[in-house]
Amino acid sequence: QFHMIKYEDLRWCESLGQGSFTRIFKGSKIDIRDGERHVTDVLLKELDANHKNCWESFFEAASLMSQISHKHLLLVYGISVHRSKNVMVQEFVKFGALDLFLKREGSVSVSWKLDVAKQLASVLNFLEEKNITHGNICAKNLLLAREGDASQGSSPFIKLSDPGINVTMLGRDVVLDRIPWVAPEVLEAPERLELECDKWSFGATLWEIFNGGQAPLQGLDLERKLQFYETYKQLPSSEWTELADLISQCMNYQPAFRPSCRSIIRQLNSLITSGTSRELIAVKKLQ
Numbered sequence: 502q503f504h505m506i507k508y509e510d511l512r513w514c515e516s517l518g519q520g521s522f523t524r525i526f527k528g529s530k531i532d533i534r535d536g537e538r539h540v541t542d543v544l545l546k547e548l549d550a551n552h553k554n555c556w557e558s559f560f561e562a563a564s565l566m567s568q569i570s571h572k573h574l575l576l577v578y579g580i581s582v583h584r585s586k587n588v589m590v591q592e593f594v595k596f597g598a599l600d601l602f603l604k605r606e607g608s609v610s611v612s613w614k615l616d617v618a619k620q621l622a623s624v625l626n627f628l629e630e631k632n633i634t635h636g637n638i639c640a641k642n643l644l645l646a647r648e649g650d651a652s653q654g655s656s657p658f659i660k661l662s663d664p665g666i667n668v669t670m671l672g673r674d675v676v677l678d679r680i681p682w683v684a685p686e687v688l689e690a691p692e693r694l695e696l697e698c699d700k701w702s703f704g705a706t707l708w709e710i711f712n713g714g715q716a717p718l719q720g721l722d723l724e725r726k727l728q729f730y731e732t733y734k735q736l737p738s739s740e741w742t743e744l745a746d747l748i749s750q751c752m753n754y755q756p757a758f759r760p761s762c763r764s765i766i767r768q769l770n771s772l773i774t775s776g777t778s779r780e781l782i783a784v785k786k787l788q
């Protein structure tokens with residue numbers, strides 16, 4: 502269920518960092534189509550040689566992405582296996598991960614943030630309709646294809662990246678470090694990764710988007726992160742009560758009580774009206 506890409510048709514450029522058991526590089530792939538040579542920018546995601554046992558999970562994540570297509574889902578061109586290298590070849594998304602963009606950008610408008618939140622909710626709704634759980638929703642896995650001019654309010658465009666190695670394959674410490682994105686029920690039983698888990702992660706991602714891309718609970722060690730769940734804590738809530746309500750609905754410790762995607766989208770739409778007028782009032786006060 503994969504397009505196999507020949508290793509010699511790939512070029513590695515600069516390293517762009519790493520994920521869980523993976524290293525990522527900017528690169529390009531060469532296609533000869535109807536006699537013409539096409540060079541495409543790609544993101545090359547290499548599985549660490551010492552985690553070869555995860556290769557099925559590595560490719561399973563990618564195959565999930567290539568069996569369905571949606572405008573806000575990252576395009577996976579295929580995989581390339583050569584000697585000890587397992588490489589996933591993805592579309593290169595120009596402006597990279599949302600968390601880094603938000604940290605760099607600092608002030609983007611409320612409508613810009615709500616736009617991104619709605620796009621994420623729409624792709625989650627699409628996955629929910631296909632009963633597909635992503636399992637790793639977070640701002641780091643939201644890629645910015647279009648910045649949108651934050652001041653001029655032209656809209657951003659995001660793509661949801663692949664979930665990476667399945668959480669059942671990750672060590673306990675790696676899973677603990679994903680608190681508060683990973684749903685509490687996944688800690689006890691990672692194999693029980695269900696649709697509701699993505700709702701919980703959506704809540705944590707919403708928190709990131711409205712807190713300048715900073716990681717929630719950053720700086721807490723794994724022990725304190727675990728206590729956060731054991732004592733049923735919630736993330737620090739925004740003064741904007743409707744937003745805080747939506748985040749805490751998504752981050753309900755009872756999976757069944759989390760809202761459906763349709764409800765999330767409905768609540769985001771009403772946030773747009775209340776949020777932008779709040780912003781207008783705030784701006785007027787400044788004048």
Ligand SMILES: Nc1cnc(-c2cc(N)nc3[nH]ccc23)cn1
Nearest residue numbers: 517544591592593594595596597
């Ligand atoms: N599928 C993907 C994933 N990441 C990127 C990307 C783009 C960029 N400008 N800086 C980066 N820094 C790290 C990753 C990255 C692109 N495409």
